[in-house]
Amino acid sequence: MSDIIRIQNLQKAYPGFALEGVTFSVPRGAVVGFIGENGAGKTTAIKCILGLVRPSGGGVEVFGKDAALLTAEERGRIGAVLGENCLPENLTAGQLDRVMRHIFPHWESETFASFLGRFSLPQGKKVADFSRGMHQKLALAVALSHGADVLVLDEPTAGLDPVARDEILELLYDFMQEERRSVLISSHIVTDLEKLCDYIAFIHNGKLLFFEEKDALYERYAVVHAPVEALQGLKDAVVAARRGEFGASALVRRDKLPAGTSAERAGIEEIMLYFIKGERI
Amino acid sequence: MKGLLYKSWLNVKPVATYYIIFVAVFFLVSLLNGDPLYFAAICVMIGVAVPLASMTSDDKDGWEKFAVAAGISRARFALGRYLFALFCQLPGWLLSGLLVLLCEDKLAALATVLFYCGAGLFAAALLLPLVFRLGVEKSRVLLVLVMVLVFAAALTVGILAFGEDALFTGLPPFALPAAMLAFGILSVAVSLPVGMHIFKNKDL
Structure with a gap:
């Protein structure tokens, strides 16, 4: 099984915190749950994968290529949800569609509209007026509407009620129906990950304690x-x-x-x- | 780039009417006085305030992170910021041109407008690397201070140079406006690679 994301000896130093030698991968066709306490380094590692943070050492490969060298086309194959407040609050879902059309090389307006319908998300309402659950569903709808082969999700279910969490997990199950696809998902709600994941990567104080198959x-x-x-x-x-x-x-x-x-x-x-x-x- | 510019426009669209009314008042004042000084000076401020408002909104939304994660290169993102700042100045320049045509002393009016075009470019060139370096929230106070200083300096120099008791009477006509315009263009030319470099190395 080839790896869609490979993180090798990843290091990133901040004052008072350091990510130290984190190594794990996201195999093709697998869901990897990334767990750890607040401040353990999950978001930093995810930001390194998405090219938002420059690692101090080690490397991140996505689709077999250094993450820093990915083209816009290749980055478009990564669907990301960046925790809370990751979408423009002042826009409506309809405006978001028009913006994204010019951001992603393969934006699919029809797919996006179908997700809006599936989640009963209004086109004309501002994102700021959405509930937390609606907001996260919209973020996932965006991540799933540009032909992504891999989803990188940072706390997509945080602060959601069980019903909304279940709907999001269902969406991820649907996404994984195609075997070539993969998901890296970080969450505090380990029970959610337990249902969904094939592998678990556990980080504590910036160090990876284990990366194992869930069943193992x-x-x-x-x-x-x-x-x-x-x-x-x-x-x-x-x-x-x-x-x-x-x-x-x-x-x-x-x-x-x-x-x-x-x-x-x-x-x-x-x-x-x-x-x-x-x-x- | 189109998506970035469209998003920047959508950020300020809800308050665009207020800016337009504000600008229209000063346009009228300049028109009635037969002097583009007031309007051109206010355009410097607006040319900074609008991109700043847009960037504040982007900052709140984490738009930089989203755009870069989506595959927009950092260079392109930074360039988008500069382009939007320039687009914000463009209507001011065009309306100032119209004022020049409507003024009695067209050469003096043109000199004033060119001077403030330079000042506007300089203000944008100064502010964007600051925002890239410090982030909008952290640099807000500094930005307001810079804006007020640039505005006050430009206004003072403008009055001294082109007012009723102009100091620089011995200078060739257009020497100061041309120098200011050249300085503004030069500062943008320097600021752009500096801003891109800062943004390229920034952790988002």
């Missing part, structure tokens, strides 16, 4: 609830532990767990929390 994560990790003393006996298997009022629990590696030990399936959110907040025992 389920196979590798489990959660064990037990007293601290019992967990100490599983030291080789324990990745990180958390102590609570009613005992302790630990994220463990299934392959190192003694046979017969009772363990629960670890969700992506739990894995993330143990990696960030867990302690060694």
Whole structure:
């Protein structure tokens, strides 16, 4: 499987924050979930992919080419949603259509109009008057109306109610019906990513903690609830532990767990929390 | 480029009427006084205020990020900003030309207009790299200060040069206006690559 996006040893230094040696890829036909806390470096990495930020080191390749050297035509094959407020607030959806016609080489007005209809987004209303959900749907409609082969989405479901989030996820499922397409999506709402993603890239304090197939994560990790003393006996298997009022629990590696030990399936959110907040025992 | 210019126009379209009324008042004042000085000077201010308003709107919308991510090259985006700033000055120049035709002393009126055309170009040339470097929000105060200074300087020099008690009577006619116009054109020629360079290396 070829990679549509390849990030190799990506570095970007800001005062008080640094992205350090981030390496992962977005394979063709796959959805990669990019998770991490606020300020972990997700948006910086996404900005590097989109050519908005110059990396201090390492590199980003998109469609097998240095991201900085992509032509307008090639950039047009990337559909981007840049977090909140990524569309002109003072324009109506109709005006947006007329602007985008001159921005993207392959803008499809009819496709855009069909998305507006599907989401019941009014043509004549200003973007500023849209609800948060409508705004994000409009941003996705734009991203999907210029022949994109890959979507790069920074927090597209942030602040949305479950119904709106579900509609957006449905849209992404539809987009992925064509096998050549890929999605890189960052989100705080890990449950959404769990439904959608094939791979998970987890970043913490500017460093990539893991990039794994989602199913491999389920196979590798489990959660064990037990007293601290019992967990100490599983030291080789324990990745990180958390102590609570009613005992302790630990994220463990299934392959190192003694046979017969009772363990629960670890969700992506739990894995993330143990990696960030867990302690060694 | 068409998309960038159209977007810039849409940014200011809702307030365009106010600008037009403002400009029309000064046009009338100049017409009644038979002197394009007031109108030409206000055009310098408007020529800066309109692109600034448009860039403020773009800044709020994150339009720079969107456009660059969409494949608009940084050079093209920066050039779009300069072109829009020049387009904002164009109506002022044309109307000033009309005033020249309507004034009694056409040569003196032409000298005034040329002088302020230069001042307008200089103001735009100064402001755009500032915006690229500092961003609209951060540089707003500085921009207003620069605008007021340029406007005040241009007005003062204009009055001294072309007013009733003009100081530079010994100078050949059109020496100062031509110098100011040349200075304005030169400053745009210098500002454009500087602005492009700043924008090229800017993290968005």
